[in-house]
Amino acid sequence: MRKLSFVVFTAILAHAAIAQNYDAHKAFAPIFYTSNGNEFRSADGAPGGSYWQNRVNYHVNVSFDTSANILKGTANIDYINNSPDKLQFLWLELDQNADMEDARGLSEMNPGIKASSEKGFKFSSISILKDGKWKPVDYIIDGTRMQLRLKDAIDGNGKALKIKIEYSFKLLKSSAGDRAGILETKNGKIYELAYWFPRMCVYDDLLGWNTLPFIGGGEFYMEYGDIDYTVTAPSGLIAVGSGELLNGKEIWNDKILKNLARAKSSEKTVVIRSLEDVKNSSSPTRKTSGDVTWHFTMKNTRDVAFALSKAFMWDGAKMDLLHGKTAFAQSVYPQESVEGKSEWNRATEYLKASVEDFSRRWFEYPYPEATNVAGPIGGMEFPALTFDYYQVGGKNLWALLSHEIGHSWYPMIVGSDERRFPFMDEGFNTFVDIYAQEDFNHGEFAPKRDGEYAPKGGNPADEIIPVIRALQNGPTLMTPPDWMDYKYVHPLAYFKTAFGLVLLRDIVLGKDRFDYAFRNYTKNWAFKHPSPIDFFRSMDNAAGEDLSWFWRGWFYNNWQLDQAITTVKYIDDNVNNGALISIENKEKLPMPVSVEIKEANGKTQILKLPVEIWQRGADWTFHAPTTSKIISVTLDPNHQLPDIDRSNNVWKPS
Structure with a gap:
């Protein structure tokens, strides 16, 4: 018995040397x-x-000069420190600074780039409210980040600080790392504005201040709060923004209001502003000269974006959520978006179907509106609003619009850290897209x-x-x-x-x-x-x-999978007694096993083996209850696993 045990043990060691890629102790390490x-x-x-997170409420009032492409205004920030910690300093994100010559992303990709005084945020005043008076605060700017250095720390457990920032920046053809920009169309320019005000960095219980600079690949991690904002721009434009427009009845002309009301109660897409209206230069606003101020608000959000254009066609439809609730889907796009292979006239249909699907399957959509904007940006997500490329059609348009609005769930509702872990937003969103696409x-x-x-x-x-x-x-x-x-x-x-x-x-x-x-x-x-x-x-x-x-x-690793059949033997050499099938895990990744067995009597059976068979080592032998000669044995017959070598997945008698 000792000799036999030694022989068996030696055989195990010899095989382990061959199957050295798989290590059960590493794969199932405790x-x-x-x-x-x-x-x-x-x-x-x-x-x-005792979970906590800080909160930020914004009141932002800006004007946009369409001749100079300059946005200018004031951001009033209420920062609430719900942490148990005193905060001696605060950090803000300045993502428009990604276009500046000294920003890390730009200098890394384009060393020696020429300086430009036009790029990035310009600040005329930064102050905090102290004893009822606005007082200047010390600050430094480092690329896409700003640190406010406070004389008196903010206490924790709900204490608040008011910050006022007066600022401006010039919108470029491509701004903020190609997440905002301008497009010239046949009927006027489209202005897409994102990351258009200074925003607070996240202070959390994991890392404290999250201050990774905006370089370009990683996206964003932001605090939640209510954002109330006004945008003043020339009359005759269409303005759409994240959240809800509060003063639409005062702004839009009667035709727009009538069509808008129809769209909000319609299951089918309703045209709110037609191509004919655009070509006739028909003003969508009551005022036909001077400036108009649009007033938007969004509750419990981590960001907002908006767009402006006189070239926008506009349509919309009602979205049906759970328990009788509804919301409004809308799309704005230029003439070029319905020419050639572009099919933006179906954009609202796609938006409505996507939001309804994600709501039914995963979590109910919490916002009153969802908006598609066609323009120069290839595809970028914001809460309840997306910027999407203006000349797309068919399956590509569906995939683009569905994916970008899907980000309203991950990471806009589930607020993960995109800058460190993009799989928690891009990957989760790509996953839920699969089923929305099947359902549509x-x-x-x-x-x-x-x-x-x-x-x-x-x-x-x-x-x-x-x-x-x-x-x-x-x-x-x-x-x-x-x-x-x-x-x-x-x-x-x-x-x-x-x-x-x-x-x-x-x-x-x-x-x-x-x-x-x-x-x-x-x-x-x-x-x-x-x-x-x-x-x-x-x-x-x-x-x-x-x-x-x-x-x-x-x-945590990029382990590969390679399941293999090693031997198939009939019990007592009798085909009627069933067979012993031996399999091997040749690579580092374990997975459950699916085995298809075909017999000469016409019978086919699928056996399922759990992942636990690999906890003890790289080999497993199991009994297959067959009653006739086996024609073939196949692992993963439906090709569901990423097996890197399928040549060893099939056994047939010689």
Whole structure:
């Protein structure tokens, strides 16, 4: 027996040397979570009983000079310190400064670029309210960040500080890292304004002040609050903005108001301002000369954006939410957006369907309006409003509009840190896009594919294999985007994340458990600031599964998967007694196993093996209850797994 045990042990060691890529002790290493839950963030992934986050309310009043392209105004900021800490200084984001010659992103990509006095924010006054009087405050500006240095610290637990900033900037053809800009059209210019006022950085319980500079790849992390804003510009323009227009009845002419009322009660798209109106230079505003002031407000939001143009055609429709609630979908676009292959006349249809789908599946849309703006920006999201390229049609237009408004859920409602963890917004949003695309108009544009990686006739599992191979020694999903070559951002943050969630939903957890857990995460962290660990804990707890092996292999590493059939033997050499099938995990990533067995008697069966079979090592042998000669054994017959070598997935008798 000792000799036999030694022989078996030696054989195991010899095989381990061959299958050296897989290490069960690393794949299923204990203590994945290196810190316990606390009063701020619970062990089950939900906000803790003492969870806090600071709040910022803005009152911003600006005017926009369409001849000089200069925005000028005042931002009044109410900063509420709900943390338990005293704050001796404050940090703000100045994202228009991304275009300045000394901004890190621009200087990194274009060393030696010429200076320009036109670019970035200009400040005429920065003050705080002290003893009923506005007093100047010391500050420094470093690229896209500003630090206010206070003489008296702000106490915590709800104490507030009022800040007033008088500022201006020039809107460029491409501004704020190509997230705002100007487009010249046949019937006038389109002005898209984003990151148009100084915004507070987030102070949280994880890192304190979040002050990563805006370089370009990473996006944004902002505090929630109410934003009340006015925009003064020449009459004759259409203005749309995040939130709700409060004074529309005073601004719009009677024809616009009549069409707008019809649109807000219609299931089908209603034209509010036609191409004929645009070409006739018919003013949408009651005032036909001088300036008009639009007054918008948005509750519990992390940002707002707006757009202006006399070239805008305008249409809209009612969106049906849950429990009888409704909201309004609208699109504005120039003549060029309905010419050639451009099909912006369907934009509101796509917007309505997307918002209704995301509301039904994941979390009800909380805002009164949702807006598409056609213009120069390829695709950029803001709360309840998107900037999308003006000349797109068909499936591409659907994919663009649905994806960008989907960001109203991730990260606009679920306020994750895009600058550090883009998978929590781009990836989650790409994932929910899959099902919206399946649902829309009986799958008119389905299936959703990541076109950049989608060869004809392939499927997502096969398409991601080259990506995984290319990333073997590259960044992971936990790497901030500005810390990697930008060529990796899309395949990681969008494609790999979304496909990973599909694996969890279709292979590991099943649709019911996954959907329940994902909805629970979304509900618990709506209008809050989750971290990746909060997401991982949320899914583990709500689904009732220890998924640490998956988070470790797919998110913290770029481990590959290679499942293989090694031997098939009949019990006692009798085909009627069933077979012993041996399989091997040849690479580092473990996954559940699906086995298709075809017999000579015409019977086909699918056996499912859980991921736990790999906890003890790289090999597993199981009994297949067959009763006739086996024609073939196939692992992952439907190609759902990203198996890098399918040649060893099939066994047939010699």
